[in-house]
Structures are given as structure tokens and as C-alpha cells.
Amino acid sequence: MFQQFELAQGVKLYVRPTEQFKTINISFKWKQQLTEEQAAIRAVLANVLQYSNAEYETNADFRKRLDDLYGAVLYFDTGKKGAHHIFSLNAETVNDAYLSNEKVVDEVFNLLHTVLFKPRLVDGKFVDSIVTREKDQVVERIQSMYDDKTRYAQQRLLENIRPNHPASISANGTVKAVKAVTNEQLVAMHQTILTEDNLSIYIVGDVNVEEIKEKIASHFPFTARSKELSNDVQAANASTENGFLHEIQDMKQGKLHTAYRTPITFFSEEFPVMQMTNGILGGFSHSKIFMNVREKESMAYYASSSYASLYGLIFVLAGIDANLQEKAVKLIDEQLKTMQEGNITDLEINQTKSMLSNQLKEAMDSARAQIEIYDQYKELNESFTVEDWVAKWSTVTKEQISQMAQKIEKEFVYFLSGKEGEGNE
Template sequence: MFNKTKLQNGVHLYIRKTKQFKTVNVTIKWKAPLDQKKASERTVLANVMENSTKQYPTLSSMRKALDELYGTVLFTDVSKRSSQHMVSLYTECVNDEFFEGEDIFKQLWQLIRSVVFDPNVTNKAFDPDVTEREKRNVRDRIRSIYDDKTRFAQKRMLEIMRPDHPASISAYGTEAAVSEITNESLYATYEDMINNDLIDIYVVGDVDEKEIIEQIKQFLPFEARDAAKQNDLQDVKVSDSVNTVREKQDMKQGKLHLGFHTPVSFRHPDYHKMQITNGVFGGFAHSKLFMNVREKESMAYYANSAFASHYGIVYVTAGIDADLEEKAVKLILEQLTALQNGESTEVELSQTIALLENSILSANDSARSQIEIYDQYKELDESFTAERLIEKWESVTLEDIKEMANTIQLEIVYLLSGKEDVSK
């Protein structure tokens, strides 16, 4: 799918030459060990880099530069994966063949170079006005979770279930850590990221690979770095007893979240089997949770499950009336018990496989999605293709689902409900 070129130690280029798109997508990913304080700094830094450079110091000048390149897109984002924090720079421009003589792609490289190597810095400090503006924006983003009670309940469940662990650390950091950022500390974070992070560069489009390599060497001269410095996840000691936690806020609908642990994680040979098992359990509209908890019993406004594969966690989220907590938990666990007893059907299995196949194949319609999927799965196999994963899914049996379900153990029941509910 992608051809790999080692540019420097710790710096790799992945090119997918394809006529599928009329645009060319260039994505750069900086990867470093996940840390709460550093996550805050890196999130603000990503915002600053996107919106202000030495050449384009204001939002309006940056937007004008993009508009002049026929609506070229440039933005940043942060995320986490396992014990890794990632800052991503996404760009996309029209292919030069549609604008002969314009050399838009070369201008894109120049713009990327400006963002990466020529930030809006004076005396090793970022512009104070820009820094404060982006600190406010990041704080607002972090605070927004408090208005989304489902996200907040999930956050609290993970904090209780895995305190001070990558599973519960936000990719955005914390409000407190953001507030402590200075123009100087942000520049130190920038230098650390540019010089020490592992870097993956992706290019997707109808391009000349040799030309791309030469352009990157010219415009993005990253130096070699230590490729072995990434943190591995530490083993977690899990209690045999189930932790039940109830918290209250001003709200109406109760948010019931159940956290389960499993030894099957992303790098486990049975990973693909657990993906199918989660789909049958609660991943889709035909799943046992949706059909029995929501539809048949009308116990929940919504009910679904997800598999956080990098952390070996399966979790269930349900919107319920708080006084139905006990009944809802019982009904949810009955669906897992059914799977553990082998009570899944060929129809459930085939529907799950079909929906997972459709999901990964439809992602192929977007260059960015191709990059994101490959960036994750290349950790397992650098020759990864969607077809190979589909073959694994199609090999899963009902007995495999039973086996996987029996590795899933309840660890925590968390309920967030309204303050007016005093029955608990």
C-alpha cells in the first residue's frame, strides 16, 4: 500500500502513488511518549504552528496564503495511541497537472517548511499574543468535555479504572498544565519535538516518488534521532473485585459506563477475533446490547460497546434512568454471559464481519483515512492491506467469539446521574 523510505534514523517517509485522487495529501506525524504535562504543551504548540509562522504571523495572512494555493488545506491535530502522543500536520493541495505552470506542490512544500522550521519566534520565545490565544482555545476544548456528559462519564470511569495511566491521560492535557505554559516553555517543547520525536511523513497522490524524496530532503531536513526511546505500556494489576462508583451532577439522563479488562490487546494474535466479538456484543445496531437492552427491553436510550485495543479494555456505555441502574447492569452482563456460553449466531457473525469490512473499505475513499489506518496497522505489519485484515475477520468462528468473550472480565461499574436522584 505504501512504499517506505528511511530518511534518517527515526525519520521515515511513506508514499502511496495513486491516481485515485485529484489532490496530493502530505501528512507529518511527530510521536513521543505520552505525558500529561507534555500533552498540554504539545497541544498548544500544534495550534500555534497551524495559525502563525514567521512568514505568516496572523490568521488572516496564513488563510490568504492557503487561498492563493487554490484552497490548499492545512491544519494540525493531536491524538494518542497506546503510550504515545502524536502531533499531526495535515495538508492537501490540488495536483499540479490541473494547473500547468503553477508548481503548486513546490509552493506547498515551502509553506510546510515555514510552519515546521520557521515558527513565529523571537529570542527563543513564541509570540505572546498568539500563545495566549491558543492557550484559551485549548482550555475551551478541554472544558467542553464537561458539557458532554457521556464523554465526561467515560473520562471519569477511565480515571478511576486506570489512574495515571495512558488509558486515562487526555491527548489534550489538563487546564492546569495549559495555564502554566509560557512563551519560552512552548519554544522548548517545539525544539524537543522537532529534534527528538519519531517522525513519519506520508504522501498520497499521483506523484513521482524520486521527486518527493528529493523535495523532502530539500524542504524538510530533519536530523537523525534516537528511534528506541518510546515508552512501552506497563502491566496493570487488576483487582478481582468489581468497583462500583456513583457520582452526581446537574443533569437528567443517567450515564452508565461499565469497564471490562481482557488480556487480548492490539498486538495479541487474537486481536482480530476480539474486534469481531466486540461487534457482536455491542459494536453495531444488530448487536446483543442494542437489540436486547435498548430495543427489546427499552432499558436504555442507547447502549453500545467499544474495544480500546491498545489498553486491553472493553467498555459499555448506556444512557438510562438512574433508578434502573441495577436492572440495566444485570441485563448488560446477561448479554456478555450469552456470548461466554456460546449463544451467538451465524447471522450476528456475518453481519459484524460485513459492517467491519464496509467500514475499512469505505475509509479507502479518503487519502487521510488511508494514512490513519496504515499508520496504526503498520505497527503490526508494514505490508498491511485492508484485504489481509478482512481475510482474518472472515476466518473468525462462533467458537472464537465464545473463547474471546470468556477473557472479558468486569472491573468497574460507573454511574453519573442527576443530583435530584437521591435513591442511591
Template sequence: MFKTIPFAKGVNLHIRQTTQFKTVNFSFKWRSPLTAESASERTVLTNVLQHSNAKYTTTAAYRSFLDDLFGTVLYFDTSKRGNEHTVLMNVETVNDQYLANSNVLNEVLDLLHIAIFEPNLENGVFKESIVSREKQMVIQRIESIFDDKSRFAQQRLQQILRPNEPASISANGTVEEIGKITPTSLFAAYESMLTNDKIDIYVAGDVNEDEIVAKLKQVLPFKDRTPEEIPAVLPQQHPKDDYVREQHETKQGKLHIGFSTPVRFGDADFAKMQIFNGVFGGYPHAKLFMNVREKESLAYYASSSYASHYGLIFVVSGIEAKNEEKALSLIKEQLAVIQAGDISDLELEQTKAMLTNQLKEALDSARGQIEIYDQYKDLPEEFTVEAWVNKWKAVTKEDVIEMAKQVQLEAVYFLSGKEQAAQ
């Protein structure tokens, strides 16, 4: 799917030459171990790098230049996957082939160098005023989760399930750690990212491979590095409290449940566990939706998700507080009926079709192709759509029963309104 070319030690370039798109897409991924401190520093850093640099010292000037490049999009962000934290820089620009007398791609390549290697500094570190402003912006982003009770409840469940582990650490970091950041410490984090992080660079579009590699080597002076090893699995804690109730100002109760499974991303049974999750609660035809929401009308919504890098399955539902026990019992029952073999051929086939369609839809965009390949590239076998569709097709009812029997309830979190709790 992508051709991988060593760029420097610890830095890999992945190119997909394709006529499928009229744009050229770049994606940079800097990876390091995930901690609350590093996530906080790196998220503030992405905000600082996003809005200005040494050449375009104001947000307005930067945006204006991007607009002049036929609406080129360039943005920084952070994410997490398993035990690693990733700083992203994504760029999408028009392909010169569709423009008359234009050299946009070369200008964008030069801009990559400026965006990464020429930050907006003062006395050798980031500007105090910019750092202070962007710290507040990130703090506001973190605190905004309190107003979204579904996201808040999910965050609390993860903190209860795996306290102080990557599974419960936000990719944005914490308010406490952000408060400690100074212009000097942020510049040190920036230098460490450029010097020490494992880096993957993606290019997708109708480009001349030799020319783009030569130009990227010219504008991206990444040096050899030996990135810190990021373990795929860390020692697991288990929750001290397996049932936590809290009250906020909210009209709708949030019942969030955490299950564990020994099956993780890349394991031999990974495809089977994906099918189990789809039958359990991953889609509108699944048991949670059809029985808890539709048949019994106990939930405004009810679904499950599989956090495969952590070996966790989450069930989320919005309910009336008075239905807490009944809803929890019915959710547990859906797992029990799968364990007992109550799985229809239709549920199985619909789940396989949904997984297949999701994968194919993701590959309709350059960004989707990059993200899918980036996720699957480290598995032993080469990624192809056909290979994964065949893995899902091969999953039997007996396989799903086997997966269900390995799923263990670990913790329940229920958030209700204060008035509801009083009643």
C-alpha cells in the first residue's frame, strides 16, 4: 500500500504514489512514551507551532500565506495509541498538475521546513506571551469535557479502571502539568521531540517518487536517533473500586461499564474480538442497541467499543437514574446470552459487512489510507483489504462465543443528576 524508505535512523518515509486524489497529503508523526507530563507539554507545543513561526510571526500572516497556496491546509494535533503519544502535523495541498503555471508543491515543501524547524522564538526560547495564551487554550479544551457528560463519564471510568496508566491519560495532558510549563521547558520538549522521537512521514498523491524523496531530504534535516522503546503492554492495575456513583448537574444518567479481555490489537484472535464487539454493541443491529434501547426502552443510547491496545471493552449508555439497576442487569444479560450461544446468522453477517464497509470507506480518502496503514503496518503480515475481509469472514459463531467467555466485568461508573440522586 505504501512504500517505506529509511530516511534516517529512527525516521521512516512512507510513500503512496496514486492517481486517486487531486491533492497531495503529508502526515508527520512524532512518537514518544505517553505520560501526563509529556502529553501536556506536547499538546501546548502543537498549539504554539500551529499559529506562527519565524517567517510568519502572526496567525493572520500564516493563514494568509496558506490561503495563497490555493487553500493549503496545515495543522498540528496530538493523539495517543496504546502506550505512545503522537504529535501530528498534517498537510493537504492541491496537486500542481491541476494548476496552470504553478509551483505550489515546492512552496509547500519549503513550508514544511519552516513549520517544523523555524519556530517563533525570543531569546532562544518560545515567546512568553504565546506560551501563556496557548496554555490557557489547552486548559480550556481539557476543562470543556466537564460540560459534555458522556465524555466526562467515559474519562472517569478510564481513570477508575486504569489509574495513572496510559489508558486513562488524555492525549491533551492535565491542567496540573500544563500549569508547570515555561517557555524554557517547552523549548526543551520541542528539541527533544525533533532529536529523540521515532518519526513516521507519510506522502500520498500523484507525485514523482524520486523527486519528492530528494526534496524532502533537502528540507527535512532529521538526524539519526535511537528512540526510546515503547512497550506494547504495561503491567496492569485493577480498579480499587468496582462500582462508583457520582452526581453532577445533569438531566440524563450516564452508565459506563468497563470490561477487560486478554485479546489485544495484533493478537491471533484480534479479528474474532472485533466481531464479538460488533455483535455485542458496536453497531445499530447489535444486542445492546436492539434489546436495551429498542426492545426495553431502557436507554437513550447504548453501545460498546473495543479499545484493543489496552484490552478493554467499554459500554456506554444514557439512562434515567431510576433505571440504573435494571439497565445494568440487562447489559450484563446481553454478554451472557452471547456466551450461551444466542447469536443469529444475521447478526454475524451484518457485523462482518459493517466492519468491511467501514474499512473500505476509510480508504476512500488519503488521510484514511495513511491512518489505516499507520495502524496496521507493524503487524507481521502485510496489510491488504482482502486479507482483513477474509479474516472477518472466517470468524464463526463458536469463535464469538469463545471471545465472549474471555470478557470480564471490571468496573461500573454511574453519573446521575443531583435531584435524581436525592429522589
């Protein structure tokens, strides 16, 4: 899927030459162990680098330069993947091949070099007013979660089942951690990213591979880094008893979030089988939870499950009226039990195989999605292809799915509702 090159120890280049797109997508991904403090520093740094550099006095000037380059896109971002925090720099530009006598791609590489290697510094520090402003922006981003009750409920569930664990640590850190970030920490983190973090560089587009390698080498003189990162996510001390927490806020629709644990993770040989199992449980509109909880019983405004494979967790989310909490929990439990007993139809299996396959194939229509999918699956096999993975689903049997369902154990129920639901506590 991607051609691979090691530019230096810990620095890899992945190129996918394809005529599928008229643009070229570029992504730098720096990886570091995930901690609350480091996540906060990196989230603020991403903002600071995005909005200030030594060559363009204002962000408006920088944006105008991007517009002049046929609307090129360039942005920093942060995220997390398992036990790792991902700091990324992304760009999309029109391919020179579709222009007459212009070299836009080189100009975009120059801008990438500028934002990365030429930040705006005063006496060796970032501008204090910019740091303060961007810290406030990250704080606002974190606090916005409280206005999205589904996100809030999911975070509260994670905090209860996996406190101080990568599963519950936000890629932005916490409000407290962000407010504590110092200018000196930002400068130090910038150097860490440039010289220490494991780095993967992705290029997707109609490109000459050798020319791209030369452009990367000339614009980005990254040196070797020796830091080895483990993919292992720390084991959680999960309770053997089912937990339950009901919290009340001023709201109408209840948010029912249930966590299940499983020993099957992204790195397990049985991972494709668990993908199928989750799909039948609640991953799609033909799934047991959707059909029985939402459609048949009309008990939920929405109902679905998701598989957080890097943490070995399955989540079932449902929007319900507060007085239906106990009935909904019981009905959801019944869907899993039905699968554990082997009550799975050929239609459910075939529909799930089809949905998973189409989902993955449709993602290939986006260059950005190609990068994200390969960035994850290359951890299993750097020769990953969509066709090979679809073939894994095609051989999954009813018996395997039932056995997978038996490895799913309920761990915690979190319910967020308005005051009318207090009686269910």
C-alpha cells in the first residue's frame, strides 16, 4: 500500500504514489508515550506553532500565503492512539502536474519547514501573549466537552473504569494541566519533537518517489532518535463486580453508557473476529442492539456499540428516557447473551462482513483516511492491504463469533440523566 524508507533511526517515510487524487497529502506524525502533562504541553504547542512563526508576522499573512498557493491547507493537530500521544503536522496541496509552469509543491514544503523549524521566538522563548492566548483556546476546547452530553458521559465512564490510564487521558490533557503549562516546557517539547520523538512521514498523491525522498531530505534534516516506544497499554485493575453510577444534570435525554472488557485487542490474532462480533452486537444498523433496543422496542433515540481495540474495551451507547434505564440495561445485556448462546444468523454475518468491507474500501476514497488507516494497521503488518484484511473477515464463522462474545464481560454502567430520572438511582 505504501512504499517504506528509513531516513534515519526512528524516522520513516511512507509514500503511496497514486493517480487517484489531483492533490498531494502530507502528514508528519510524532509519537510519544501518553501522559496527562505531556498531552497538555503538546496540545498548546500545536496551537502556538499553528498561529505564529518567524516569517509571517500575523496569522492573516500566513493564511493569505496559503490562499495564494491555490488554497493549500496546512495545520497542526494532536490525538492519541493506545498508549501514545500523536503530534501531527498535515498539509494538502494541488499537484504541480495540473498547473502550468508553477512549483506550488516546493512552496508548500517551504511553508512546512517554516512552521516547524522557524517558530517566532523572543529571547529563546515563544511570545508570552501568544502562549497565554493559545492556552485559553485549548482550555475552551476541553471545556466544550461539557456542552456535548454524549462526550461528557463517555469521558465520565472512562474516568470510572480506567482512571489515570491512557484510555481516559484526553489528547488535550486537562484544564488544570493546560493552565500549568510554561513557556519553557513548550520550548523543550518543541526540541523533543524535532530530535527525539519517533516520526512517521506520509505522502499520498501522483508523485515521483525519488523526487519526494529528495524534497523531504532537503527540507527536513531530521536526525536519528533512539527512543523505542512500546505498544503495550498498561493493564487496568478492573473490578470483578459490575459497577454502576448515576449522575444528574439539567438535561432532557438520558445518556446510558456501558463498558465491557475483553482480552482481545488490536494486537490479538483474533482481532478480525472481534471486529465482526462488535459489528453484529451494535456496530451497524442491522445489529442486534440497534434492531431490538431502538427499532423493535423503540426504547432508545440511538443505540450502538463501538470497539476500542487498543484498550480491549467495548462500549454500548444509548440515548433513552430516564425512566427506561433499567429496562434498557436488561435488553442490552440480553443481546450479548443471545450471541454468547450462538443465536447468530447467516444474514447478520453476511451483512456485517459487507458493511465492514465497504467501510474500509470507502475510506480509501480519501487520501487522509488512507494515511490514518495505514498508520494504525502497519503496527500489525507493514505490508497491510485492504484486500488482505477483507479476506480475514470473509472466513469468520458463527462459532468463532459466539466464542468471541463469550469473552466479553460487562464491567460498568454509567447513566447521565435529568432530575426526572433521580428515582432510578
